[in-house]
Amino acid sequence: MDLQDYYRILGLRSGASFADIKASYRRLVQQYHPDINPNDLKAKDKFIAVTEAYKFLQMVLPPEEIKPQPSEIKINVSSATEVKTQPAAAKTTVISHPPNLEDIEQRLKWKTYEQLQRFLQERRFPQAIALAEALMARLPADAEVRQWLAIAYQIWGRALITEKQLPKARIYLKKALKTDPYNKALWNEVQRDFQRLELKL
Structure with a gap:
């Protein structure tokens, strides 16, 4: 692929800004996530393709493409460069520096996500929960990590219904809702799981 x-x-069209790339990636990942589209192989393939495209563009774009707009003042995690800005008419300068704590935590986050996916695929639910809870303790304000933990709780709750461990299933489904209460897609899935659970009682 080129x-x-x-x-x-x-x-997106070629040459789209990194902000557009990131926004499109987040929207598509939520749309095609395997946990939201179980047993949908096309959605899974699209999810993988979208993730690979985002990672590739993040690697190949020059640092100046990834840096914030001149009106912003912040550290850009993706390019590992500190962007110092002057008033609007002044020139933006880019100063390289070694990875900072935020860079390292972002790498840790995505490595943990990959491991979490493996644990869930291998049905190693206690390990997946422990891993997601540890990451949540480290990054408590991260909305994506909160969503991953909630989904891990829900997947385990659903597996426990199949195994007829109904009281335990109810606990983990409730944890899923409590962890990410504003996630409508998750809420709808968990409500269906609760209906299944009631039918088994």
């Missing part, structure tokens, strides 16, 4: 193909996978 560079154009990666932009196309994310629904």
